[in-house]
Amino acid sequence: MIFRRRRNQAILGVLAAIPILIAISVKVTDHGSRRGNDNAGALFGSIADNGVFVAFAALFVVLTVFLPMAISVVAGDSVSGEANIGTLRYLLTVPVSRPRLLAVKYTGILSWCLVTPLTVGVVGVLAGLALFPSGSVVLLSGTQVPYVDGLGRLLLTILYAALMMAAVGAIGLFVSTLTEVPIAAMATTLALSITSAVLDAIPQLGGIHPWLFSHYWLRFADLLRDPLQFDGVEKGVLVTLGYVLVFLTLGWARLGGKDISS
Amino acid sequence: MSVAEAQARSAPSDASASAELAIESAALTKRFRSGQVAVDTLELRVPRGAVYGFLGPNGSGKTTTIRMLLGLIFPTSGRYSMLGAALPASAGSVLPRVGALVEGPAFHPYLSGRANLARLDAADLTATGRTAPRRIDEALERVGLTAAAGKRYRHYSLGMRQRLGIAAALLQPRELLLLDEPTNGLDPQGTREVRHLIHQLGREGVTVFVSSHLLAEVEQVCTHVGVMSTGRMVWQGSLPELAAQQRVRVRVTTSDPQAARDVLARLGLGEPTVVDGEALAVLGSIDPERIVEALVEAGVGVRGFVVEKPRLEDVFVSLTGEGFDVSG
Numbered sequence: 001m002i003f004r005r006r007r008n009q010a011i012l013g014v015l016a017a018i019p020i021l022i023a024i025s026v027k028v029t030d031h032g033s034r035r036g037n038d039n040a041g042a043l044f045g046s047i048a049d050n051g052v053f054v055a056f057a058a059l060f061v062v063l064t065v066f067l068p069m070a071i072s073v074v075a076g077d078s079v080s081g082e083a084n085i086g087t088l089r090y091l092l093t094v095p096v097s098r099p100r101l102l103a104v105k106y107t108g109i110l111s112w113c114l115v116t117p118l119t120v121g122v123v124g125v126l127a128g129l130a131l132f133p134s135g136s137v138v139l140l141s142g143t144q145v146p147y148v149d150g151l152g153r154l155l156l157t158i159l160y161a162a163l164m165m166a167a168v169g170a171i172g173l174f175v176s177t178l179t180e181v182p183i184a185a186m187a188t189t190l191a192l193s194i195t196s197a198v199l200d201a202i203p204q205l206g207g208i209h210p211w212l213f214s215h216y217w218l219r220f221a222d223l224l225r226d227p228l229q230f231d232g233v234e235k236g237v238l239v240t241l242g243y244v245l246v247f248l249t250l251g252w253a254r255l256g257g258k259d260i261s262s
Numbered sequence: 263m264s265v266a267e268a269q270a271r272s273a274p275s276d277a278s279a280s281a282e283l284a285i286e287s288a289a290l291t292k293r294f295r296s297g298q299v300a301v302d303t304l305e306l307r308v309p310r311g312a313v314y315g316f317l318g319p320n321g322s323g324k325t326t327t328i329r330m331l332l333g334l335i336f337p338t339s340g341r342y343s344m345l346g347a348a349l350p351a352s353a354g355s356v357l358p359r360v361g362a363l364v365e366g367p368a369f370h371p372y373l374s375g376r377a378n379l380a381r382l383d384a385a386d387l388t389a390t391g392r393t394a395p396r397r398i399d400e401a402l403e404r405v406g407l408t409a410a411a412g413k414r415y416r417h418y419s420l421g422m423r424q425r426l427g428i429a430a431a432l433l434q435p436r437e438l439l440l441l442d443e444p445t446n447g448l449d450p451q452g453t454r455e456v457r458h459l460i461h462q463l464g465r466e467g468v469t470v471f472v473s474s475h476l477l478a479e480v481e482q483v484c485t486h487v488g489v490m491s492t493g494r495m496v497w498q499g500s501l502p503e504l505a506a507q508q509r510v511r512v513r514v515t516t517s518d519p520q521a522a523r524d525v526l527a528r529l530g531l532g533e534p535t536v537v538d539g540e541a542l543a544v545l546g547s548i549d550p551e552r553i554v555e556a557l558v559e560a561g562v563g564v565r566g567f568v569v570e571k572p573r574l575e576d577v578f579v580s581l582t583g584e585g586f587d588v589s590g
Contacts, residue, residue: 001381005372086368090430093332093364094386095357259335 002074002108003115011070012119018066019058019124023047026054027131039221042140050137051128052150056157056224058124059117063161063217067116068193071165074112075172076186078105079255083180083262098255102173106248109169110162117161121154143226157220160233167213167240168193170247177254180262210235213243283346284310284438284469285331290340292326300326302493303340308471308486313464315480316473318490319582324473325365327490328442332362345437358388361436363444367427371416375407375426378415383433401429406455420447428456439463441472445479457483477575491582508572512553514541515566522562529556545569 002008026047043060046053079101082088091101128134137150145153172189179185196214199205209215216236222229285308292301301323308314318324329335331344333353342349347356369378379398383389389397402411405425410418418426424447431439444460445453460470461483474480480487481501488498497504512531514522522541527534529552531543550569557564 085370086366087370089329089332089334089364090362090368090382091385092334093357093360093362094382095333095353096385097354257336259329261329261335 002112008074008112011073012116015062015066015070015116015119016123018062019054019120020127022058022061023051023054023124023127023131039140039218043221046138047128047132049133050147050150051130051132051134052125052137052147052154054128054132055121055124055154058120059157059161059220060218062117062120063164063220064197064214065194067161067165068168068214069190070116071109071113071168072172072186072189072193075109075169076176076184076189077182078109078173079176080179080185081176081182083260084182086262088262089260092260099252102177102248102251102255106169106173109173110166113165113169114158114162116165117158121158125151125154139224139226140221141225145226153223156223160220160223160236161217163237163240164213164217167243167247170244170251171213174247174251174254177251177258211239213240216240282310283343284308284312285314285342285344285471287342288340290327290330290342291338292323292330292335293338299493301330301337304493304495306342306488306495307498308469308488310469311464311467312486313460313470313472313484315484315487316471316490317475317477317480317487317578318473319475322490322582323493324490325442326493328362328364328440328471328473331440332360332364333357334364358386358434359437360440361431361434361438362440362442363427363431364440364442366443366446367423367430369415369423369426369430372414374412374414375418375422375429376402376411378426379430379433382430386434389434397433401432404432404459405429421449421452424448425452428459436468438469439471441470443474444472445474445476453479477573477578481573489578489581496581504577505571508577510545510572511570512543512545512550513566513568513570514557514562514564515539515568516541516557517563517565521560522557522564525557525560525562526553529553 022044026044040057040060043053043057047057079088082091092098096104134147136144136146138144168189171192172185175188175192176182176185193214196212200209200212200215216232216239219232219236222232285306287304287306290301290304290306291299293299304323304327306327316324316327326335330337331342331349333350336350343352344356345359349356369375370381373381376398379401380394383394383398384391399408399411402408405428407422407425407429410422415423415426424444428441428444431441441460445456448456457479460472464470464483464485472480472484484501486498486500487504489496509532512526514526516522519536519539519541523534523536523543526541526543529548530546531548531553532546534541534543536542550567554564554567557567
């Protein structure tokens with residue numbers, strides 16, 4: 001259902017265009033070596049040396065805004081969309097039990113959470129292979145690893161991104177049970193993601209930063225060091241799983257006793 | 263499982279009243295958060311095998327009742343059961359045997375009619391996937407949608423949408439059908455077909471619970487009726503019972519209506535009047551033959567003599583009250 005909708009196919013198309021755009025812009029501007037000390041600069045600077053960094057740079061770019069938006073659209077629409085056109089009442093009278101409905105919807109959202117970063121990664125690798133050298137990969141920590149090892153780290157990064165998005169998906173699913181207006185649920189979910197990012201950017205609120213679900217999104221850069229640094233990633237995984245658990249429970253509690261009058 | 267087998271299985275094994283009722287409710291009440299009481303201490307009794315016309319003006323609580331029966335909304339108080347099992351506790355085992363059309367059809371606009379049915383069928387854990395294509399084709403055939411099955415739902419006309427909704431209710435052999443305004447948006451031909459379909463299902467032994475504000479169609483196919491008004495059941499029972507309660511009138515067309523009225527009054531008929539040059543009265547227990555005899559004996563020239571049974575519509579209005587305003 002998710003992948004047959006033209007709206008979602010369009011989102012995938014735009015996501016696929018981003019690594020291509022990055023690859024072409026780096027190719028036509030200059031072949032300058034790495035500059036800048038931050039992760040973004042390092043990622044973009046490495047592209048000219050090895051094409052696989054097109055995928056990493058693209059993931060870095062989409063992870064903060066574009067991916068959360070793509071997830072918000074699908075997750076926010078999940079229950080409210082069915083309520084909006086009235087198919088929810090027919091699903092429930094089939095009957096589909098309400099917990100099962102939520103489980104099926106969340107499974108769909110999870111597959112979307114995986115396919116979106118996967119699309120960016122795969123297109124990034126292909127674009128990189130087409131325009132840049134492929135040999136061994138120089139990691140952010142300066143060590144060299146074989147190309148295949150680089151691809152393995154890319155896969156880890158994609159899985160990490162998918163898991164980070166699973167929190168957005170759970171929040172979106174809960175919000176979606178609150179309303180019959182899909183666009184409101186989508187906007188609310190995206191707004192919550194942005195709010196989390198904004199709070200994360202205010203240094204005075206450092207105390208709550210470790211508990212924000214967006215705080216660990218870019219920690220995937222740790223997966224590009226040698227040896228692999230897992231502590232930031234691990235915390236991110238735990239906090240994300242906590243969010244997933246809380247919001248799925250809220251969604252279950254909300255939908256379980258709700259009068260469906262749409 | 264054929265409909266006949268479903269019937270055999272559901273046939274009451276004992277003589278208890280609840281086993282013979284397809285739908286039963288006791289003091290069923292729904293009060294919305296706004297404080298409005300949509301359904302008020304409703305006592306529904308729908309016998310198995312009946313075609314039950316659920317009547318009432320707009321806003322009288324019909325759809326709210328159907329939503330409660332289907333477990334979409336939860337009652338504020340009261341008990342109810344379908345096919346002998348208490349709800350909403352047994353919804354998982356009861357609802358697969360119940361087909362429903364609630365408040366108009368609703369399908370995914372960008373999927374074809376067939377794909378929409380396949381999706382609903384796939385969501386049904388009790389349905390056999392192997393037989394799905396055949397059952398979907400049969401349901402489409404039954405509502406006359408075979409030719410348009412591959413078209414996207416968004417391109418369907420109102421009548422075709424309604425037909426698809428009914429097809430969805432017929433995907434499985436059902437013991438009970440809840441149809442909320444099934445002829446909404448259908449052309450006269452379609453209305454006739456739906457009426458015929460309901461009649462046919464009733465003959466196959468399926469209990470059909472059909473809500474409507476259009477009485478003419480209900481009158482023709484129903485064996486039982488229940489009349490709702492502002493959330494309360496004002497009358498329910500079989501159609502013959504309803505007719506027996508109603509006052510049959512006689513109408514005399516004559517050149518001398520006043521004299522005819524006097525004869526009717528002398529014979530003891532109720533409420534004798536003259537309306538538009540015709541004499542009218544309530545028949546009561548007097549033989550119509552006796553009245554004609556008396557009229558002729560009294561020298562009243564009779565041009566026409568009619569014994570009028572009330573139309574269901576008049577009964578309906580007498581029960582729910584006149585007036586165009588929707589209630590609450």
